[in-house]
Amino acid sequence: MEEEIMLEFKKIGFSFHKEEEEEVLKKCLTFCINYKLSPSDLVSSWEVYYLNRQLDESVVGNALMDGFLLHLQNEQKEAVIKEEPHLHIYSSNDVDMILSDEHEEIKEDILGTPSDRSGRHHADPFDSAQRTNGNSSSYGKPSNHVTPFGKRTSKFVVQLTVNNPPSAENGKNENKFENVDDDIIRRxxxxxxxxxxxxxxxxxxxxxxxxDRIEDRFNSLENRIKKHTTALVATGLYKEPTDPTVASQKSVFATGMICCDGEGRLNEKSILLQSSVQHSGGQRVRLDLSKLNQFSIFPGQVVGIEGHNPSGHCLIASKILDSIPVSAPTDVDLxxxxxxxxxxxxxxxxxxxxxxxxxxxxxxxxxxxxxxxxxxxxxxxxxxxxxxxxxxxxxxxxxxxxxxxxxxxxxxxxxxxxxxxxxxxxxxxxxxxxxxxxxxxxxxxxxxxxxxxxxxxxxxxxxxxxxxxxxxxxxxxxxxxxxxxxxxxxxxxDVIKQLSGEMISRNPTDGSSRDRMTTIANHILSQRSFYPLYPLAEGIPLxxxxxxxxxxxxxxxxxxxxxxxxxxxxxxxxxxGRNEGEExxxxxxxxxxxxxxxxxxxxxxxxxxxxxxxxxxxxxxxx
Missing domain, CATH: 3.60.21.60 (Purple Acid Phosphatase; chain A, domain 2)
Known part of the structure; x- marks a missing residue:
């Protein structure tokens, strides 16, 4: 029967590698027996697989057998589903995956020895064509080549859990047969x-x-300040902002964008507030946060500030509003x-x-x-x-x-x-x-x-x-x-890493502090922007x-x-939830x-x- 299979392949112009011919024919014979196929049917299926994968070389290689096996299984499954559309196909392959701790072995080993299996462990199961490229890699990786990644001893180790999810595979399988029935049912x-x-x-x-032009950048930044201002005023908790650069002994409410007075990193002595064109002509004023118990700011952040500016040169903040209230109306649904x-x-x-x-x-x-x-x-x-x-x-x-x-x-x-x-x-x-x-x-x-x-x-x-x-x-x-x-x-x-490098903060004096990653992630949502940082980090083509x-x-x-x-x-x-009645x-x-x-x-x-x-x-x- 192996000879018949070989003749059928040669009829349509396919050949074999001499060193792989015997092993490939044995696998093809096994496919014929397992799926009740004649040699001609098997070769017809191979031709469909070959055309669907758009393979370049007309050689039946051992590296392609795993993918061909998956193709045959899908053909069999589709044939049965056509006859009984509500029937679920459950194969021995599924049982192997559930009972075996080697989760990456997703395909059946056909006529394989332990050494053969070891080689296939590192072979690509989705192989479609063998290519050689010196040091460059491709689908057709040599089975005897083991990379540093392949030499790992522990695989799929759970590092962190939230709300106690079902246990994942940890490289150890201490409860290998525990709740096997439930696993099978789920599978x-x-x-x-x-x-x-x-x-x-x-x-x-x-x-x-x-x-993009300078005008586009200006309009984008100005619109962010305007939207933030509109959302704060719409809540009814804050009055219309005033010009923060004007000297006043009274407490004022202003909105604007956090800026740095130079090209270096932001610090408590270099903070400026750039207000909108509507309220201050886009002018900047120095911002003093020394009276605040806690804050977390970065360049490009749009904030609301309550404070006073007695000299006209420095706005002394008594309260900072670093987020748009959740209850604020938006125009998204329009x-x-x-x-x-x-x-x-x-x-x-x-x-x-x-x-x-x-x-x-x-x-x-x-x-x-x-x-x-x-x-x-x-x-x-x-x-x-x-x-x-x-x-x-x-x-x-x-x-x-x-x-x-x-x-x-x-x-x-x-x-x-x-x-x-x-x-x-x-x-x-x-x-x-x-x-x-x-x-x-x-x-x-x-x-x-x-x-x-x-x-x-x-x-x-x-x-x-x-x-x-x-x-x-x-x-x-x-x-x-x-x-x-x-x-x-x-x-x-990587806005988290970029914000982490630019953000400055002060923790409350009572010793409580928020997790830095949580604070950064909150800034993304509070600013209603996937990239609120400005000036841009190096290499960002915004x-x-x-x-x-x-x-x-x-x-x-x-x-x-x-x-x-x-x-x-x-x-x-x-x-x-900061204000009464806020969701x-x-x-x-x-x-x-x-x-x-x-x-x-x-x-x-x-x-x-x-x-x-x-x-x-x-x-x-x-x-």
């Missing part, structure tokens, strides 16, 4: 597809940038045209029933280690996601990192677009095909993506995967969307003429995702860290939203 039950409503679509793909629904099938659903429940995993690039371009961390993340079956997988750039050593040296022989499509999109397509129609993936670009526009705000990736456009969605950076009525906002610029409304946090999200190089965290933020709003802020750090693994976050931030469970997991 059998297909997860329900989540709804998705994307807010805003600007800037669009192919937009023109680098055309512009429904800015909201775009990507999934029309969910718009017609009954909107009175709000799910407000969502399981998601969040990971931020780089997705490959610095010593190669094999994207091993991404492969293991997707293997973990197959086991956990989240409704939504959120991946934030950079995907093709412009700071990767091989990208910077120019030692790769493929274009950046080719690397993105072959190493990222193809893996994600295999993931959603394996998981079924309920799985969804969201991609958010980064200014470090070598294959995308270097501008902020940033348009979405222009990708249109065939038959998967309702499962793989690209957002703008920053972007906001609703999934199962859970509002999510995300921005891939274009003020390009959809300035894209930087606005139009509504307080339930989940705010801000990836950073700083330590990973998941924190519950509280806004409002207290809570939000979960997530910094998933980086999936790859140097030659080793990094972190990602697994989160289950259950109606409110207080009931939400989350884990920061080291890969």
């Amino acid at each position: 059998v039950q297909p997860s329900k597809r989540c709804s998705l409503l994307v807010h805003g679509s600007r800037p669009g793909p192919g937009c023109r940038f680098m055309y 512009h429904p045209a800015k909201k775009q629904a990507r999934d029309e099938e969910f718009q017609s659903a009954d909107s009175s029933h709000k799910l407000a429940e969502l399981s998601l995993m969040v990971a931020a690039g780089p997705f490959t280690t610095t010593d190669n371009l094999l994207f091993e961390p991404l492969t293991e993340l997707l293997a973990y996601a197959r086991r956990k079956m989240p409704q939504l997988l959120i991946l934030l750039g950079p995907f093709v990192d412009s700071e990767h050593p091989e990208i910077r040296k120019g030692t790769v022989d493929r274009s950046f677009d080719e690397i993105f499509h072959l190493e990222i999109l193809r893996r994600l397509q295999d993931y959603v095909e394996y998981m079924g129609s309920a799985a969804r993936v969201i991609l958010v670009p980064s200014i470090r993506d070598a294959n995308h526009d270097f501008v902020f705000p940033q348009p979405a990736f222009s990708i249109h995967p065939p038959d998967l456009k309702h499962q793989i969605t690209s957002l703008t950076n920053p972007g906001m969307f609703d999934a199962n009525e859970v509002k999510v906002g995300c921005c891939t610029v 274009d003020f003429s390009l959809a300035p409304e894209a930087l606005e946090v139009s509504t307080i999200p339930d989940v705010l995702i801000l990836p950073s190089d700083l330590a990973s965290f998941v924190k519950v933020l509280s806004l409002g 207290l709003v809570k939000c979960i802020c997530v910094n998933p860290g980086r999936l790859a750090k140097g030659e080793g693994g990094g972190h990602f976050v697994e989160l289950n939203y259950q109606g409110s931030p207080d009931k939400t469970s989350a884990s920061v997991i080291r890969i």
Whole structure:
């Protein structure tokens, strides 16, 4: 029968590597026996697999067998579903994943010896074509090559938990068979597809940038001060602001932007307040915060100040208002045209029933280690996601990192677009095909993506995967969307790290102090801006003429995702409640860290939203 299989392959022009021929034919024979296929049927399926993956070389290689096996399993499953559409397919492969502590081994070992399995452990299961590139890496990695990432001893270790989520895999499997029945039941039950409503679509793909003018910058900053002022006055708690540069013995209320009097870092002696053109002609006045018990400020922050200016040269503050009240009215709802629904099938659903429940995993690039371009961390993340079956997988750039050593040296022989499509999109397509129609993936670009526009705000990736456009969605950076009525906002610029370097604060004298990361995350929401810092940090290509409304946090999200190089965290933020009768709003802020750090693994976050931030469970997991 092996001879028949070989003849069928040769009939349509395929050949074998001499050193792999025997092993490949044995695997093909096993496929025929397991799936009751004739040699001609098997080769026909191979031809479909070959064409779908757009493979270049007409050689049946051992490295392609895992992907071909997955293709055969999907064909069998689709055939059964056509006959019985409500039947769930449960394979022995699922049992192996549940009972085995090696979660990344997601595919069946066919006729494999222990040494063979060890080699396949480091081979890419999504292999589509073998390529050699000297030091540069690709799908077809040699099975005997073990990278530093592959030598890790502990995998998927829970570093931090919030609200005691279900235990994740910690490299140890002490309770290997505990609650196995429950795990199997959960694995059998297909997860329900989540709804998705994307807010805003600007800037669009192919937009023109680098055309901003001084006037655009001025208008953007002036509008921020105006909106902040309008929101404070609309609450009825504060009167119309006055000019803070005018000498007065009486207490005054003023609004403006925090500035530094020089090019260095902000300090207590260099603080200026720049008021609006309407109230002071845009003039600046020195700001004295010595009488305040506590404060936290940074350049570009828009604040309200209560105080007096006896000399006309220095405004002595008695109170600082560093946030827009949550109850303040906004004009967001006046512009429904800015909201775009990507999934029309969910718009017609009954909107009175709000799910407000969502399981998601969040990971931020780089997705490959610095010593190669094999994207091993991404492969293991997707293997973990197959086991956990989240409704939504959120991946934030950079995907093709412009700071990767091989990208910077120019030692790769493929274009950046080719690397993105072959190493990222193809893996994600295999993931959603394996998981079924309920799985969804969201991609958010980064200014470090070598294959995308270097501008902020940033348009979405222009990708249109065939038959998967309702499962793989690209957002703008920053972007906001609703999934199962859970509002999510995300921005891939490391604003947390940049604010941390510019912010100055004073803790209260009673010894109580707020967590610094919580304070920074609160500033993002309090300022209603994904990037409230000004002047800009070095290397940020902010274009003020390009959809300035894209930087606005139009509504307080339930989940705010801000990836950073700083330590990973998941924190519950509280806004409002300072004034009598004001609503207290809570939000979960997530910094998933980086999936790859140097030659080793990094972190990602697994989160289950259950109606409110207080009931939400989350884990920061080291890969």
